[in-house]
Amino acid sequence: MTKVKTQSLHKRESALANSKRQLEILSNGIFKNGDLPTFASKIGETNQFPLKAKKLEILQINVGYMCNQVCEHCHVDAGPDRKEIMTKATMQQCLDVIKNTGAHTLDLTGGAPEMNPNFRWFVEEASKAGIKDFIVRSNLTIIKANKKYYDLPEFFKKHNVHVVSSMPHWTRGKTDKQRGDGVFDASIEALKMLNTIGYGMPESSLRLDLVYNPSGAFLPGDQMAMEKDFKKALLEDFGIQFHNLFAITNLPISRFLDYLIASENYEDYMYQLVEAYNPSAVKNVMCTNTLSVSWDGYLYDCDFNQMLELPVNSKVKHISDYNEDLLEGRTIVISQHCYGCTAGAGSSCQGSVA
16 A cells, blocks of 8 residues: 655645745755855856746746645645635636736645635636637646546536646656555546547647656656657556646655655755756746745745745735736756756756756
């Protein structure tokens, strides 16, 4: 039997539920004593410090931390016990921005974003704004979690939603180890439902992409090679098709940081990240063209900074005060977790960046 924790760090009252404690760990030890260079000094070596925001292309909105899963490496520390949910009033503030932004991509995330009681209303209203790429990040199992979600594939199709789904591996053992017993089988059933209505099929405009992140203290392999392996295995074993695979590096924050420390892999993992640092990946990291909005409307350079409670370095702090001109060109807030987005080919919520 796979043993997976069923409560978030917050519910367990773990010290690492506190973002300040996470930042202390990332700032001290091997970085404070000089064994490893800080991220700021590393990008300074290639004249890329300070890191600056460019033209906004992606507005990523976290509509709540509630989730039907408690995944081992979740950087959001999401779970059924998390009650942080974006209100309809904050969603309306986001809609006001969506209608006037120059961003071409709207990216809804969570937790399981579908669990927000106003999720469907928000999607319907946002879809009217003419966004070029409308992403919903689904954990797949939510589709099978309750009969009220069974029609989500049809709902996504109606609004031409680009579905980006978590899928740790094409085998049951590795998937359930990271995400919990039964997750693999439920994910396969959900993928079949999406395929049935056209999602992920070779010539279909209904985009279905999968997201892979490693199950242990190691970096992901080559994204294109992994995509071929995933496609071959899922097609042969289950008749499932999808468009692209995004390989994402686990960042040393929240539950993955907890795992690294508990397994005594923290220092080794940070050495791996620093040794794999790729300066060419820096110019395309997600924070330079993305703005992250938290469930309560505050603004961050990226989803990871949101979880570390590192707000944007701007006079504009909240979606209600949104000003794209003031936000463009801001200095990006960084710490050592940023090595995760610049290791190897680099990675972000959109997969490899270099």
